[in-house]
Each structure stands twice: as structure tokens, then as C-alpha cells.
Amino acid sequence: MEDLLLKCDVHSNNNLGMFCQDHSQLCCSDCVLMNHRQCSNLDLISESVKTLSVDIQQLSRKIQTTLSELNKFKRTQEASIPSVEGSYNEKQQEIREMRNKLNAALDELENTTLKELYEIKTTLQTSLKKGVDNCSRLNDELQLLGDAVNGLGDESKKELEFIAGRKCLDKIQEAESYLKENPVTVQRSMVFQANTDIVQDLSKHSSLWRFVDSKQSPKKEMNPDQVLTVKSKSYFNVKIASDKKQTCYISGICILPSGETIVADYNNKRVKLLDKHYNIVSSDLEVDSNPQDICQISLSQVAIIFVNSVQFINVINGKLVIGHLLKGYDDTRELPHATLGINYHQGDLYITSGTALYHYTLTQYGKLWKHKKSLYEDTRGGITVYKCAFSPDGDLIFVLNFAQNKLITLTIDGTLISKFTDPELQGPKGLHVTPSGQVIVCGFYSNTVIQVDHERKNKMATLASEKDGLRYPVSVCYNTNTNQIIVGLFASNKISVMELK
Structure with a gap:
């Protein structure tokens, strides 16, 4: 290990012997000869240690922080x-x-x-x-x-x-x-003059598509406290002829980048694909169990969570196609705890059990590897860890405490930061964070959809309530394509769509 430390990173055959304060660089004899001959503050390392000190503990903490950031970026x-x-x-x-x-x-x-x-x-x-x-x-x-x-x-x-x-x-x-x-005229005939504008117009284009980089920087300027204002509200039917129950229960909503909407229908054990205008159920899949929640994995893939399992579903040519069923690391199909909510963040899955939040890593073999302990746990009675969501920068985790009518905020390592309550948030069931960081929560018993400020201290706006005709909201999602909020309802054959100003 000492050899590793003493060797010059540039000239591996040489040992380090000098330190240049002008450039804050360790140097070997070749480094000095090639790059530091004109430097005025060049000393032997044995002399530099007398005036310059290094805090090893602080350095170790910095290494761990940097390693964490690198691993985060890698994932x-x-x-x-x-x-x-x-x-x-x-x-x-x-x-x-x-x-x-x-x-x-x-x-x-x-x-x-x-x-x-x-x-x-x-x-x-x-x-x-x-x-x-x-x-x-x-x-x-x-x-x-x-x-x-x-x-x-x-x-x-x-x-x-x-x-x-x-x-x-x-x-x-x-x-x-x-x-x-x-x-009497010359012989009559037909003269064909081709419309060359079509060919000329096509020849001006080098491609059928304009390709853009979809990379989004998490450092872009955001305003999580910008108040959302509803311009109009409308309802769209999601019931289809093959549904076996009288009403739907849209337990989860996901908007694809293509503009299509995928909804999980708990009552009818179905996953449904809606067109860009929510008018037509263009595809549907009957699943084995009642879907509890849904989250987006990629541009055309979502994960559905059931009572004890996770199923991938793909969108191919405008149709829903069953993907692979995720298994635990021991090849079991069922997870070792109850499952109510799911979210995908930086390559990992975060699953709620009703009393705890678990962190799972997706392996290259399509298996789920659970981290040793839960990130957060509350066993004081009832459903205390229901749904979860992440802040756009990934530093915060939001969790719904259904039993105690609270919005919980955690750090990425599960440390409790704050608890938010409000009279208009009774029985919180739906949770979503917009790309700008605005936190939207549904109150099942209060029949409300509210916006909470970024410090999770105050309600910023009531976006919908019972007086607007809203009853039993259970899921919510923001459509970045259309600047709309979509709300899933319990015991209803419709979804609510709020167009924002």
C-alpha cells in the first residue's frame, strides 16, 4: 500500500519527492523537470509536512462522500x-x-x-x-x-x-x-406535368426524425414553490366492456414520454393503456392479482406491484405486453413482506409494505436484491408507510402515513426530517412530485388534492375538492406533455383531469 502511495501517478517508475504549492501538486523528479521548473513554491515533501497538514478523518469522510456520489452516478x-x-x-x-x-x-x-x-x-x-x-x-x-x-x-x-x-x-x-x-387543330393528346415540388421538398430533408438529447440535468433551475393553478377540470371514462366489476379503482397512474397514459385498475385486475387524449383505452392486460401501484422504469416499460410481487410490463407498437416477473435473490417469486407502493429511482426500486420502506437493487440477471434493513419503519399501528416519491434531485424521499394523516419527509438514507399535516389531508393515498419539485398529495377521506410547499410546512393550494365533484382520490400523476394533473378515483369509472394555467 505504501508503494501505491509513493508512486507518481504520471511517471509510475518514479517516487514522489516534491510538492508544488503553486499548483497544489505532488511531483517526482520528472514532473519537476517537465512542468515545475519555473515554480517559486516548490519544496521537498519532508519540508512541506512541517507547514501543511492533512486531516485524515475529514479526508476519509470526503472519500466516502465522493464514492457515494460516484456509485450514485454509476447506477x-x-x-x-x-x-x-x-x-x-x-x-x-x-x-x-x-x-x-x-x-x-x-x-x-x-x-x-x-x-x-x-x-x-x-x-x-x-x-x-x-x-x-x-x-x-x-x-x-x-x-x-x-x-x-x-x-x-x-x-x-x-x-x-x-x-x-x-x-x-x-x-x-x-x-x-x-x-x-x-x-381543325393539331392532334390532341394529354400532357403530364409532374409535381416536382414533392420530390424537391423530400430531398431537402436528411432524416425522417429530428433527434434530440433527452438528457436532463438535475441542476436546472426549479421552483418547487410555484403555485399550481387549475384552469379547468374534466372527466374521462376508463371502463371497458371486458371489466368484470361494476366500477374501476385506479390505484396507480403513469405517463409515458410518448404521451400515453398507463393506469392500474385494482378492482378489475387490469392494466390499461390510454391514448394521448385519455379518450380511448387502446390496449389492456388482465393480470393475475390486484395491482397496487405502478411506476415508470424506462421510456416504454413500467413496473406493477401486486400483493407480494413485481411484474414488468412493456409498451410495444402501442400494445401492452407482459414482461418478466421479478424474483427475489433466492429465486422466490414473492417478496418477504407486504407490498403497497413502488417507485423507481436511479436504477433501484423502493417498495413500501404498509409499515416500512425497503430499498431493492435490480441485478443484471433481473432479480431483486434487498438491502439488509428497511430505510424507514413505523410500527405504531395501521398503514403508516403507504406510498413514496422522490424529489427531482434525489436527495429527499416523501412517504405517506395513511393512518396518521401525514406526509413524511426523509433523507435518502431514511433519516426523518419533517412531518406535514393539514385539515384538508385526511387519509393520504396519492402522491406525486413534479419535475420542478412541486409536491401533490391526495386526501382519500377529505376528497382533496393539495399542493405542499417545498419545506413541507404549509399547504400552498387546494387543487380539487368535493365541491368540484371530486370523490375518493387514490392516485395522482402530472403530465409534463400537456401540463395536466391526472387523478385516479376509488369506485369510479372515470379519471379526473385538471388542466393547469
Whole structure:
């Protein structure tokens, strides 16, 4: 270990012997020769230790802090790898779908153009055929009259000559008028002028998509105390014909980056995919048990938590597809505790049991490895650890205490910071934190959706209440695509959507 410390990081064959105060760098003889010959504060290490000291305990703590940050960053990057792969597959399919749409649009243009071409051809041919028929008729009639006139000339047939003459003059006039109205021209044909604007416009584009970096910095300026103001409220139906229960119970909501919404229906043991406007249930899956909660894992993957297990569900080509069932490290399918809530943060899963918050790591083999002890525990009676959420920077964990009507705030290591209560928060069941850090909580018994300030001391706004028609809210999510808050309800076939100003 001493050899490791004494060796120069740049010139591994040399030992360190000097310290440059000008650059705060340890140096070997080669370092001095190459980079520090002009430095004025260059001393032997044996001399520097007399005037410069190092706090080993503080240094050790700093190392542990830095290691923690590195591991945190590593987990984030590792978690992004499957997310990027999932995004790649999803966008690849979307590009193919766009190409199919372009092909369909071009097919439609082709069919329309061919139809127009056929109609023009038919019109021209009809006109030309009519001209041919008229010419043939006039020709035949004049020919007959000409033959009849040639047989006349007898004095006894003056009246017949007069009649024939008049008929000939009338027919000649008819023919001349027709020729005047339809002058002899060059041969008629169709001229096709291609719409080259389409080709030119397509050639201006180098790609079917504009690719942007989806990386978001957690250091961006946020205002968690910006008050959310509701502009309008509406309700959308989520019940489908195959539901077995009379009403739905939307226990969890998740908004995908694509704008689609996934809801967990506890009553009907179903997971449902809604379109971007919440109007249509475009896909649904019947699951084996009642889904308790849902969280997003990647751009097209979510995790559903049941009574004792976690199931991945993927969105592929606009359809919900069952993924793999997560197993414990001992290959058991059931977790060793009850499960009520789930959240995904920096590659790890955080699961609530009703009385404790557990931290699980997802292994590369798709298994769950539970950290030795719970992050937070409250066994004073009832459901004290219900749902959880994270602050955008990942430094804080928010937990709902349903039994005691509280919003609990913890540090990332589970240390209790604060407890929030309010008369308008009775039976807290739904919890969400916006990308800006605004904390939104649903009160099941108080029939409210409220916003709490970033210090968790005061209620900032009541976003919805019973007087607005809200009854038994149980889940909530913020849609960053549309600036809307979606609320799931107990014993209701609808979700509530609040549009913000």
C-alpha cells in the first residue's frame, strides 16, 4: 500500500519527492523537470509536512462522500443503458411506421392522380368520339344530298330542285358552322406535368426524425414553490366492456414520454393503456392479482406491484405486453413482506409494505436484491408507510402515513426530517412530485388534492375538492406533455383531469 502511495501517478517508475504549492501538486523528479521548473513554491515533501497538514478523518469522510456520489452516478448511467435500448427499439418501430404512413400517403396520391388521369382521358375520348360521330353524320347526310342533287335538272322537277337546294344549303351551313366552332387543330393528346415540388421538398430533408438529447440535468433551475393553478377540470371514462366489476379503482397512474397514459385498475385486475387524449383505452392486460401501484422504469416499460410481487410490463407498437416477473435473490417469486407502493429511482426500486420502506437493487440477471434493513419503519399501528416519491434531485424521499394523516419527509438514507399535516389531508393515498419539485398529495377521506410547499410546512393550494365533484382520490400523476394533473378515483369509472394555467 505504501508503494501505491509513493508512486507518481504520471511517471509510475518514479517516487514522489516534491510538492508544488503553486499548483497544489505532488511531483517526482520528472514532473519537476517537465512542468515545475519555473515554480517559486516548490519544496521537498519532508519540508512541506512541517507547514501543511492533512486531516485524515475529514479526508476519509470526503472519500466516502465522493464514492457515494460516484456509485450514485454509476447506477444512474447503468439504469439508462436499458432505457436507451428500449428507446432505440421503440423509435425504430416509429420510424418504420412513419415510412409506412409516407408510403400510404404516396399510394393515395398515386391513386388520386391515376383517377384524375383516367377521368381526363375519358373526357377527351368522349369529346373526340362525339366529334367523329358528328363529322360522320354530316358527311353521310351531305353525301346523300349531293347524290340526290346530281339526279335533278329536269324542268318538271323545279319544286324538288328547290327543296333539295334549300336542304343542301342548310346542311352546308350546319357543317360550316360546326367546323367553325370546332376548328381543325393539331392532334390532341394529354400532357403530364409532374409535381416536382414533392420530390424537391423530400430531398431537402436528411432524416425522417429530428433527434434530440433527452438528457436532463438535475441542476436546472426549479421552483418547487410555484403555485399550481387549475384552469379547468374534466372527466374521462376508463371502463371497458371486458371489466368484470361494476366500477374501476385506479390505484396507480403513469405517463409515458410518448404521451400515453398507463393506469392500474385494482378492482378489475387490469392494466390499461390510454391514448394521448385519455379518450380511448387502446390496449389492456388482465393480470393475475390486484395491482397496487405502478411506476415508470424506462421510456416504454413500467413496473406493477401486486400483493407480494413485481411484474414488468412493456409498451410495444402501442400494445401492452407482459414482461418478466421479478424474483427475489433466492429465486422466490414473492417478496418477504407486504407490498403497497413502488417507485423507481436511479436504477433501484423502493417498495413500501404498509409499515416500512425497503430499498431493492435490480441485478443484471433481473432479480431483486434487498438491502439488509428497511430505510424507514413505523410500527405504531395501521398503514403508516403507504406510498413514496422522490424529489427531482434525489436527495429527499416523501412517504405517506395513511393512518396518521401525514406526509413524511426523509433523507435518502431514511433519516426523518419533517412531518406535514393539514385539515384538508385526511387519509393520504396519492402522491406525486413534479419535475420542478412541486409536491401533490391526495386526501382519500377529505376528497382533496393539495399542493405542499417545498419545506413541507404549509399547504400552498387546494387543487380539487368535493365541491368540484371530486370523490375518493387514490392516485395522482402530472403530465409534463400537456401540463395536466391526472387523478385516479376509488369506485369510479372515470379519471379526473385538471388542466393547469
